[in-house]
Structures are given as structure tokens and as C-alpha cells.
Amino acid sequence: MTIDTDAFSAQLRAAAVDTKSRRLLVTRFTDTAQEDDLSEPTNCDGHGRIRHFRRGTSAGWPDNPIPIDPASAALGLDGTDSLTAQVFQNAACNWRCWYCFVPFKLLNANESRSSWVTASTLVDWFAQVDPRPPVIDLSGGQPDLVPEWTAWMAAELIDRGLDGEVYLWVDDNLSNDYHWRYLSDNERASIASYRAHGRVGCFKGYDAESFAFNTGAAPELFDRQFELMRRHIDDGTDCYGYVTLTAATEADPTDAMTVFVDRLQQIDEHLPLRVVPLEIAVWGPVAPRVRAAHTQALVHQAQAVAAWNREIASRFASSLRERAINEIPVLGR
Numbered sequence: 001m002t003i004d005t006d007a008f009s010a011q012l013r014a015a016a017v018d019t020k021s022r023r024l025l026v027t028r029f030t031d032t033a034q035e036d037d038l039s040e041p042t043n044c045d046g047h048g049r050i051r052h053f054r055r056g057t058s059a060g061w062p063d064n065p066i067p068i069d070p071a072s073a074a075l076g077l078d079g080t081d082s083l084t085a086q087v088f089q090n091a092a093c094n095w096r097c098w099y100c101f102v103p104f105k106l107l108n109a110n111e112s113r114s115s116w117v118t119a120s121t122l123v124d125w126f127a128q129v130d131p132r133p134p135v136i137d138l139s140g141g142q143p144d145l146v147p148e149w150t151a152w153m154a155a156e157l158i159d160r161g162l163d164g165e166v167y168l169w170v171d172d173n174l175s176n177d178y179h180w181r182y183l184s185d186n187e188r189a190s191i192a193s194y195r196a197h198g199r200v201g202c203f204k205g206y207d208a209e210s211f212a213f214n215t216g217a218a219p220e221l222f223d224r225q226f227e228l229m230r231r232h233i234d235d236g237t238d239c240y241g242y243v244t245l246t247a248a249t250e251a252d253p254t255d256a257m258t259v260f261v262d263r264l265q266q267i268d269e270h271l272p273l274r275v276v277p278l279e280i281a282v283w284g285p286v287a288p289r290v291r292a293a294h295t296q297a298l299v300h301q302a303q304a305v306a307a308w309n310r311e312i313a314s315r316f317a318s319s320l321r322e323r324a325i326n327e328i329p330v331l332g333r
Contacts, residue, residue, distance in 0.1 A: 003217045009094040009145060009176050015109035016092040017146040018116065024146045025091040025114040026122070032113065033103045037284045044125035047115060048088055051137060055081040057279060061305055062312075064276050066240045067198055070326040071135050071167035074196035085135035085169065086126050090149060093142040094175055095215040097204060098294055099246065101283040107141060119152035123160065139171045147179040151187035154194035167196045172232075174201040174225035175217070179232070192236065198326075201229050202242040203275070206260040206304060210247035213297070230267045233331055240325065241275035245304035246297035253300070257307040261315065272312060273321065273328040277305050 016025045029035045030046035040050045055063045068083045091114035093100075093107040106113055126136060136153065143149055150170050157163050179188075191197065205211035208219035215221075233239050241264075247253070264271045280301060282290060312321065320328070 001216075002212075003095060003215070005094055005175055005217050005221055009178075012092040012094055012109050013145045013178070016090060017148065019148060021118070022148070022152055023116045023118050024149055025109055025111065026117050027089040027091045027102075027106050027114050027141065032106060033285045034101065034106060037101060043129055044086075044088070044122070047117065047122075048086055048125060048129070050133065051085045051087045053083045053085060053135075060302060060309075061279050062277060062309070064278070065325045066200060066276060067135060067137075067167065067169045069324045070198045070238060070240070071169065071196070073324070073326050074167050074198075075134055075165065077134065083135060084133040085137040086129060086133045087137045087139050088122055089139050090141040090143050090146055092145050093140050093173070094145060095142070095173060095204070095217050097214050097216075097244075098289050099214070099244070099280045099282075099286055101285060102141070103285040119149070119156040122153065123156045123162075126166075127160075134165070135167045135169055137169045137171065140173075142173050142175060143170055144172050144176060144178050147183050148187060151183060151190045154197065155190045158190070158194060163194055163196060167198070168194055170197075170199045172199055172201045172228075173204065173215075174228045175221065177228065177231075188235075198238045198240060199232060200240045200242055201225065201232065202244065202278075203260075204244055205247065206243060206245055206253065206308075207247075207256045209249070210245075210256075213248050213293070214244060214246055226263055226267060229271075233267060233271075238326070239274065239330070241271070242278045243275055243308075244278050244280055245301040245308065246280050246294075247300050247304065248293035248297050249300060250296065253304045253307045254310075257304065257311055261308075261311045265315075268330045270316075270320070270328050270330055273316060273323075274325055274330060276325075277308050279305070 028046050029042045092109040204214045208222040211222035212219040
């Protein structure tokens with residue numbers, strides 16, 4: 001069945017945030033299938049995990065420098081090929097990407113697998129982590145079902161004088177406009193005033209067909225992802241992108257990839273250089289979901305990333321491609 005994204009988003013938001021008390025539901029990893037996949041024990045009273053971002057990827061895939069390079073630049077860190085982040089996940093997501101490493105049971109705003117917490121509590125927990133990572137990653141789930149979360153975290157870190165020490169990284173599946181619909185001018189200003197902040201929007205496929213296959217959402221919402229990315233960039237947010245290239249097809253992706261990169265360049269000429277293709281692998285919670293079409297999609301992504309690499313090489317000089325991703329100019333940044 002196709003997800004009714006707007007209706008499901010409204011339902012999940014109602015269940016996942018209490019704006020009066022400034023609380024949201026955050027996933028509790030203890031005794032879940034996701035906990036079994038973690039490389040380190042959970043922290044923050046079972047509500048946090050450490051993620052290791054690494055630049056190196058598989059042969060044929062571009063390096064992944066986010067959020068390593070923008071965080072390092074913002075915090076004045078020496079160049080590195082890896083970075084640790086403290087990850088918190090909100091307990092709701094409006095799509096069901098088949099390759100998601102989060103068990104679907106943790107995406108339904110279920111209070112039996114999550115807790116109501118404030119930004120103050122999260123920062124209290126974070127302050128006790130030793131060693132303390134330089135990055136806080138607001139992940140999900142879909143954090144933008146509760147866009148107040150980013151504003152609350154930014155304000156809390158600023159109040160504690162941590163805004164020069166902690167990079168605030170926000171994941172987004174580019175599915176809804178809640179950032180503008182529900183945040184006040186003051187809340188948006190609190191995010192804008194947090195200088196060590198970046199946002200990554202994940203394009204769930206390179207055309208409408210692959211998008212619908214990957215997310216379970218209506219194919220026409222593929223277009224919405226570009227609109228939302230444009231709005232965030234127009235607001236002056238330091239934006240980056242991921243793209244997943246899985247598609248249940250054996251067709252040559254070259255023409256579709258050309259159109260996809262064209263559409264990124266309609267937002268900004270250089271935006272494709274801020275987008276990183278993500279190789280999909282089968283983590284523990286993913287394995288039971290895999291059927292023949294998904295197996296084909298895992299094979300197809302190698303052909304798709306080759307098409308991506310050709311597009312990037314043909315459109316941009318090597319001198320620009322070799323710049324740090326945070327130094328790629330986008331709309332005046």
C-alpha cells in the first residue's frame with residue numbers, strides 16, 4: 001500500500017511532540033533489534049548511540065566527507081578521515097524505506113520503545129559522555145516531523161556556551177514543510193544563530209519510480225524533495241545531500257541520472273558537488289524485508305553510481321571536484 005505521507009505525518013507529529021512542555025519522543029535502544037547492530041554500547045540512559053562517520057567507502061563509490069568536513073571547519077578541528085557523533089533518534093518516521101537500518105517498530109511513536117525528553121535532558125546526558133563527541137546528530141525517524149527539536153537543541157547548547165564546541169547535524173528525508181509551518185520566527189532565528197550547524201537532506205532515489213520503490217510513498221512526492229531542499233538553501237542553511245541509488249530495474253540509469261543531476265543544478269549550479277551517493281547494505285533489521293526486487297536493487301546501485309560518477313566528471317572541473325565539500329559555493333555561501 002502507498003503511504004499517505006501528509007496524513008501519516010500529521011498523525012505521527014501529534015503523537016511524537018508535546019510543544020507545551022517542549023518534549024519529544026526519543027527512541028530507547030535498549031533491548032531492540034537496532035541495539036544488536038551497534039558497534040558500541042548505548043549511552044544516555046539507553047537513548048543515545050555513538051556513530052563513527054568515515055570518509056572511506058567501497059570501490060567505485062565517492063568518498064563521504066559529511067559531516068566530517070563541515071564539522072571540522074566549523075569547530076577548527078584538524079583534517080581527519082573519521083569523526084564520532086552522539087546520535088539521538090526521534091521515534092517517528094512518515095516513510096518506510098526498505099533499506100532503513102532502524103526497525104519499523106521504532107518509527108511509530110510508540111511510547112513502549114521511547115521516552116518523553118526535553119532538549120535540556122539530552123544535553124545533560126551528552127555532557128556526561130566520555131569522551132564527548134564533537135558532533136550531535138539529530139536523526140530518526142524523521143526529525144523534521146518535530147522541527148522544534150533542532151531549535152530547542154540549538155537554544156540549549158547556546159545557553160550553555162557549547163555552540164563553539166559542538167556541531168549540530170540534522171538528518172532530513174525531505175518529506176514535509178513543517179520547518180516553516182510550525183517554527184516561529186524566533187525558533188528559526190535560534191537555528192540560524194547557531195553557527196556550527198548543518199543539515200543533510202536525503203533524496204530517496206534518482207527518479208520517481210526508484211523513489212516510490214524505496215520509500216513506499218507516492219511517486220509524485222519525489223518532486224517535493226527538490227522544492228524543500230531549495231527552501232532550506234534559500235533560507236541560508238548550510239545544506240548537503242545524500243542520494244540512495246537503489247531501483248528495482250535492470251534498465252540503464254544513464255538518462256535518468258542526467259535528469260536527476262539537471263534538477264539538482266536547477267537549485268544551484270554547484271549543488272551536485274554537495275550531494276553524496278550512499279551505498280545501501282543489508283543491516284540486521286533489513287534482512288527480513290529483502291525480496292527479489294530488493295536484491296536486484298542492491299545490484300543495480302553499482303550501475304547507478306557509475307552513471308552518477310560520469311555526470312559529475314563531465315560537468316565539473318577536477319579543481320572544483322577536489323575542494324572540501326563545505327567549500328563548494330552554493331547560493332553565495
